[in-house]
Amino acid sequence: MSTSSFSALTTLRVGGTPRDVVTCTSAGELADTVAGLDAAGSSLLIVGGGSNLLVADGPLELTAVVAANEGIALIDATTIRAGAGAVWDDVVSFAVEHGLAGIEALSGIPGSAGATPVQNVGAYGAEVADVLTRVRLWNRETGVDEWVPADSLDLAYRYSNLKFTSRAVVLEIELQLAARELSAPLRHLGGERLPLAQARENILATRRAKGMVLDAADHDTWSAGSFFTNPVVPPEAADRVADLVGEEGMPRYPQPDGRVKLSAAWLIERAGFPRGYPGEGAPARLSTKHTLALTNRGGARAADIVELAREVRGGVAKKFGVTLEPEPVWVGVEI
Numbered sequence: 001m002s003t004s005s006f007s008a009l010t011t012l013r014v015g016g017t018p019r020d021v022v023t024c025t026s027a028g029e030l031a032d033t034v035a036g037l038d039a040a041g042s043s044l045l046i047v048g049g050g051s052n053l054l055v056a057d058g059p060l061e062l063t064a065v066v067a068a069n070e071g072i073a074l075i076d077a078t079t080i081r082a083g084a085g086a087v088w089d090d091v092v093s094f095a096v097e098h099g100l101a102g103i104e105a106l107s108g109i110p111g112s113a114g115a116t117p118v119q120n121v122g123a124y125g126a127e128v129a130d131v132l133t134r135v136r137l138w139n140r141e142t143g144v145d146e147w148v149p150a151d152s153l154d155l156a157y158r159y160s161n162l163k164f165t166s167r168a169v170v171l172e173i174e175l176q177l178a179a180r181e182l183s184a185p186l187r188h189l190g191g192e193r194l195p196l197a198q199a200r201e202n203i204l205a206t207r208r209a210k211g212m213v214l215d216a217a218d219h220d221t222w223s224a225g226s227f228f229t230n231p232v233v234p235p236e237a238a239d240r241v242a243d244l245v246g247e248e249g250m251p252r253y254p255q256p257d258g259r260v261k262l263s264a265a266w267l268i269e270r271a272g273f274p275r276g277y278p279g280e281g282a283p284a285r286l287s288t289k290h291t292l293a294l295t296n297r298g299g300a301r302a303a304d305i306v307e308l309a310r311e312v313r314g315g316v317a318k319k320f321g322v323t324l325e326p327e328p329v330w331v332g333v334e335i
């Protein structure tokens, strides 16, 4: 047990001090720790890499339980099992080294393997739901340690029934991959397939250029990734936005249910918030490489990130009548 602040536990590097921090290096220890705290009625927060968390400043009445069970193994020729605390990018690298395709497009996403089902991580046309077969959960409601099928998690765009509910702890995950030399079609390359290792390098380079690979020396990466999800709106609302902007080529992605997904980054820019907003010297700014990332320039507190999030969200709502929803999990703060 030790104390440490959330500014050291999260990639936004903001947030106050939990009551204590417990680091769990096995699935059993993770389940037992959570069970013990639950039995004592003590509030807790599971933390992986802290890359999708915005936690309030000041002392916090909760225990941070850090998942650090890091094993990654081949279960059969094409199935990988990873501990919740494994670094996700190590899982991707392991898959590529073993000639297994399916997650190469998810290279460089920060954080832990155990958090990938929580918001069904995705990038470049792939998402973990494509390959996730089952998840070992510690069910906090029933006290049962069980493998459940991925389709019981309601995986959808940046969503699962684990997100915001804290109903269960992911102890391990299993992925079914394909023994293949070529990657899945890469959306940003017009559907081209590349040899796996090359696909991984291409994705990492593309992400780095946008500040989407963690780099302590680059404040554009002191973020929680995309801060808002892309809003899905009725077609009339999308038409209204297009009319208001009066520009050809507004990004719009028709959804199976008839609604339309818009680009949050495009809306933010058209609402008057360019990259780097509000400018040099501000403790919290939009990334200078990617409009959707809210970043800590070194001295920000959680309150600064929240204030910027509110301003951007309010500006988009005022201009377009579209409400942006934050993607990260926020704890002790209201956005």
Ligand SMILES: Cc1cc2nc3c(=O)[nH]c(=O)nc-3n(C[C@H](O)[C@H](O)[C@H](O)COP(=O)(O)OP(=O)(O)OC[C@H]3O[C@@H](n4cnc5c(N)ncnc54)[C@H](O)[C@@H]3O)c2cc1C
Pocket (backbone or CB within 6 Å): 011, 045, 046, 047, 048, 049, 050, 051, 052, 053, 067, 084, 109, 110, 111, 112, 113, 114, 115, 116, 118, 119, 120, 121, 122, 123, 162, 164, 168, 169, 170, 171, 211, 212, 213, 214, 221, 223, 224, 225, 226, 329
């Ligand atoms: C630079 C950058 C780029 C990013 N790019 C992407 C991207 O391309 N695509 C994408 O989808 N996301 C992206 N993200 C967001 C983030 O990396 C992912 O959501 C990631 O899966 C979070 O993992 P984590 O271990 O850091 O989770 P944390 O931030 O530690 O936790 C996030 C939430 O999951 C819960 N949680 C964590 N572990 C467990 C567990 N074992 N069991 C139950 N609940 C758990 C936490 O309690 C919390 O509610 C990016 C973030 C950054 C900083």
